[in-house]
Amino acid sequence: MRSTATRLLLSLALLPLALLSGASLAQTKTVVPLGGNAFITRTAPAGEELVDDTGLHNWSSKQAVASVYFYVKRPGQLDLSLVGGLNGATRSTVEVSVEGQRRLAVLASGATTFPAGRFEVSRPGYVKVDLRGVRSDGDYFGDISALEVGGSATSAGLVFANDPANFYWSRRGPSGHLGFSVPDNTEYFYSEVTVPRGHDHIGTYFMANGFNGGYSGIQVNSASERRVLFSVWDSPTGKTTLLKKGPDVVAQDFGGEGTGGQSFLRYDWKPGQTYRFITRAHPDGNGSTLYSAWFGLPCANGRRDCPWKFIATWKYDGASTYQKGVYSFIECFNPALGYLDRKAWYGNQWAVSNTGAWTEMTSARFTVDATASNRQRLDITGGAAAPAFYLRNTGFFSRAEAAGTVFTRKRSHARPNVNLAALPEPAL
Structure with missing residues (x-):
């Protein structure tokens, strides 16, 4: 057993090392x-x-x-x-x-x-x-x-953000997704989006109805322009082609983050209003899929004649399928504005089978993109409150849900007032 003097000498000998270690830490x-x-x-x-x-x-x-x-x-x-x-x-x-x-x-x-x-x-x-x-x-x-x-x-x-090769994406900020498990042979998908006031910043895409081949939602493109967007990717074996589009809809090819067909309607949608979306995946019987999208204007409760706008129908070659990989997301596509807080409510999701059966989606799996999973940005979250899910990103807020979390919302118990057979659509 060491004496008191020995312990004192040992402590004095170690003191400079401790001070050095503390100084190194402080520096x-x-x-x-x-x-x-x-x-x-x-x-x-x-x-x-x-x-x-x-x-x-x-x-x-x-x-x-x-x-x-x-x-x-x-x-x-x-x-x-x-x-x-x-x-x-x-x-x-x-x-x-x-x-x-x-x-x-x-x-x-x-x-x-x-x-x-x-x-x-x-x-x-x-x-x-x-x-x-x-x-x-x-x-x-x-x-x-x-x-x-x-x-x-x-x-x-x-x-x-410590990866210089991806600073562009870091400044855009992380994206979050809600994944829905729809029944087999789902032909139509219906959902609603409400963007709260103050969260509709330039450079935001609030995507409502996504699927393996494309997506549909609303964007803020500039201080003077907003759009309803519907895009379908090219398949690995063929080019997506436009079959028909609605009045005032612009249709064109797109490139950059992949290639495909893009259609959009310039429409001055407002925060605080609820907008409705329908996408359809219809196998054409010849090995391809016809993807169509409709946009629903704000609708008062109880009305059965709420107006719909037809966006477009695109032919996707190389696959014949019903709805797969159904999801919603939120993203910022303007890197200069990737610090602004964005949020949207996603609610009343329904899958409609090829035989007309309606099924309500009350759970969603939360996932994130590489910017978040690689911990370049942490400001992405989601959840469920009352009858809707929400996604929030890019505000440099500090509390977030873990990727992979499954959210559950309350049932609405009432099917949307929409007659799918009466949706507007021009003839081929």
């Missing part, structure tokens, strides 16, 4: 690149500020705010520095803000790291760091490529 820094984690959240009238894969550039406006997001697993202290350099200036001052705490970082020529000070983070979850230019003796405040992040709040690790 550990994580570099968070702006390329996949930053957005211009307040833009100057000229709109010249730019975040690309390499960071923040052309930063000349005092009105512009660049916001950087990362996820901390515990509250505590954050020590922040800007990483980058000056562009045509010798000295600039930048305001750095976190949870209402403001510090000034001074950028001087000859350096690449510029301390911004210490901040307190009150809770685990996403942290928003705002950067605003204060003054510069040149035309630009600087080129900022990253944040250097340290402090006790980082001791359990950070989550942020």
